[in-house]
Amino acid sequence: MKKIYIKHRLLKDKLLFVMVSLLSALTAVPLLAILGEVLIKGYDQFSWAFFTEPTPTAYKAMKAVAAGELIPGGIANGIVGTLIMLGMASLFALPIGIMCGIYLAENSKKKFAYIVSYITDLLQGTPSVIIGIVTYIWVVVPMKGYSAIAGSVALFIMMLPLIIRSTEETMKILPSSLKEAGLALGGNYMRVVTKVQLPAAFGGIFTGTLLAISRVIGETAPLMFTALGCSIIRWDIDKPISAVPLLIWEFFNDPNLQDLIWGASLFLLVFVLTLNLTAKKLAKKWNS
Amino acid sequence: MEFVKPVLEFDKVCVSYTKQTMAVKYVSAAIERNSITAIMGPSGCGKSTLLRAANLMHNLYPNIHVNGDILLNGENIFQMHPIDVRRRIGMVFQRPAPFPTMSIYENVLAGFTLNGINLSKSEKEEVVENCLKSVSLWNEVKDVLNKKGTFLSGGQQQRLCIARALALKPEVLLMDEPTSALDPIASKHIEELLLQLKKDVTILIVTHNMGQARRISDHSMFMYLGELVEYDNTLKMFENPFDERTKAYLTGKMG
Ligand SMILES: Nc1ncnc2c1ncn2[C@@H]1O[C@H](COP(=O)(O)OP(=O)(O)OP(=O)(O)O)[C@@H](O)[C@H]1O
């Protein structure tokens, strides 16, 4: 009687295990399917010119398609725009986010910190399209035009909560002995933060920054309201500018350019995956 | 115990973590200059709490309350700037805590860096060499000064932390069970070191190891439930304790 019962339980265990494994495998399917699709369709587009030349005009693209050739040109205007806007957004989001994160970690019991922390959560959950439209009203309208600046502001608002959170979390897991040891040497508070705690937290903050960048790099909606797009490579920050996700949207809307969608998508996907994997690797290395 | 010119004086010091209870109750004691004073007592009796009051560590936590006075060379530390107090009263913690992102060299100089004091390169080298020599670590690490402090063994790390505290030339060195995380050989090493160091600095050391207290300290305190029960010459206390509780503790019948 007892033996049968145990056998029965073992069987149930096994069944459960198989089911859980199957389900886990299933979750990997969408990612692999997307990767495969984008890789197969986009891989043909990759060439040196694809990364160094701006988007072709519809006419040129049409001619090439008619002649059965690859569409000339590429996404360099988008890459440059993405880098400029990410750079400007990080330039402000990093110092402000890190300072804010330190403040939250050090004063977690204060009411003000609690409110700021709550707002950070709300900001993190705000749909990006809303951030886009608000930035439009705040920046594009007063500046009387779309610009890289406006795009950067939108990305800045999206990156800020991510950097605040990762800084706060990293600072909170630092042992308090570190801070005490610094202060016991007569260090003043700011110096202990900057010379002892921040360097120790560097790994976590760096990882957080990579993840923040990889989260906002694919954002399209907020850039539609702010950066608009541009078909030439442009370095001015007060003019409309392109970005890789914006290009994907443009290609989709222009029947002549549709072949370029996959190359641009593959580039974006590989970039984000690389950032993510690097962040994970570094996090592992720094945690050990 | 009375001394002519004590370096440190506790006067009715009370510390409480919560409103209801006091972790240290009305402790009064004078510490003789250039001596080693051991603080003993069962776990939770308030040894660390008393020690941390002396370099204003409790200031970091707003809900901890300290009452009474602590005098450093006659001057009330509660009226001095905490940074000043902590530079003159150094501390070594139970777990060796070299700064993980700094090299051995930088760790020794951390006190200066954290105080914003700029030294010339030759001054730096002199400080590093002298301090590491005074904790007899120089020969072991002089070729790897640029390695991270966390590469060293536990005992070496603790000596590095002592060197780091000594670099600022403190008058008093507080040590909270500095050898409890170390093996016996490393502990012995530190004990010998402390005996050498006391000619320059007054040492206040919390220890659970009665043998250690007996070997190195000149005076001993016995604390129980937050009170200072007995404070006397170490030999006198070990041979002829005055209080029953001290006796029970020293003979292993308590704690
Ligand atoms: N951060 C804290 N918050 C609240 N109570 C505390 C805190 N730290 C210590 N206490 C309490 O204060 C009392 C004294 O603690 P303390 O750490 O000074 O003891 P100790 O003699 O150093 O013990 P041990 O030998 O275990 O290190 C204990 O009852 C302890 O529970």
Ligand SMILES: [Mg+2]
């Ligand atoms: Mg203790």
